[in-house]
Amino acid sequence: MTAMAPAPTTPDLSFLLDHTSHVLRTRMAAALSEIGLTARMHCVLVHAIEEERTQAELAEIGDMDKTTMVVTVDALEKAGLAERRPSSKDRRARIIAVTEEGAKVAALSQRIVDRVHQTALAGLSKDERELFLRVMNRLVTDELATPADNPQPVRRARQRAS
């Protein structure tokens, strides 16, 4: 015997958002990789240029863990695009200073990012694009502002190096 299928689904918003964000992410990664950047490196670079910021501040902006920030800044330093400098206000903190080369690369990567975004929306009319972006912004600030807190996965304590 065959069970009855549930009634037809409402438009599958999960699929729509997952698919589009995944595709855009791969496009962005591919486009930025041509100048040796990851999306995170681009993000840090751009916000570090705007004003003097510490790693912690940049991690907050880019919604990264501070340990993820460490490897991102390592990569930027290795590529000669940014440097760690001691903060004059807090001797624990490091300011991320963008090099001249880094500023050039950031200008270029920003153009790449803009181009990928524009290409994605190229098929829409001006009105459609405006309303779409308005709605997305509303979702981000209202209904879909904050994640459900997930049931904490248990994590065992690390072994002492002794």
Place this chain on the structure above:
Amino acid sequence: MTAMAPAPTTPDLSFLLDHTSHVLRTRMAAALSEIGLTARMHCVLVHAIEEERTQAELAEIGDMDKTTMVVTVDALEKAGLAERRPSSKDRRARIIAVTEEGAKVAALSQRIVDRVHQTALAGLSKDERELFLRVMNRLVTDELATPADNPQPVRRARQRAS
């Protein structure tokens, strides 16, 4: 000296899509976890009910690797919601048969999914919602249909067990 910041960014579509899809995903995971399901289990359940389908067919529909399908079906069997049955047409293949209990759970989980989706879009007017979904569908079928193929990460051959 301070470098010039790049010109103000076009609306950050990457952020909008990443954020909304991430938040919706956590909401969905939290809602479905209350009845012991993952999104993948729900997806397999619903499509297995519609008609007789093999693991490979269900993997294709849900865009999962066949090895991911194995663990998903293991979970469904363990929960008593579905069973593997030999296909009458191909003795290599397994039909995923949904149990009576599984059908009940699928009807419930579909209602949960619909509710989460509706809640996410609750703040929009009917017109806004319709246009938004139309645009998302267009992006999925046109501009953002297929991912950029990523530079293949090298993977070493597995050691012989011998």
Place this chain on the structure above:
DNA sequence: TATTGTTATACTCTATAACTATA
């Protein structure tokens, strides 16, 4: 005591390869 940045590492997720049975 709390916080910044660091290191080491544990965990999750997913995909690859090898394998068995069958086509």
Place this chain on the structure above:
DNA sequence: TATAGTTATAGAGTATAACAATA
């Protein structure tokens, strides 16, 4: 030879804990 499903495991990504320096 190729394919369905299984198992084992490699690798990427990320988050936790512990730590040193400083607040």
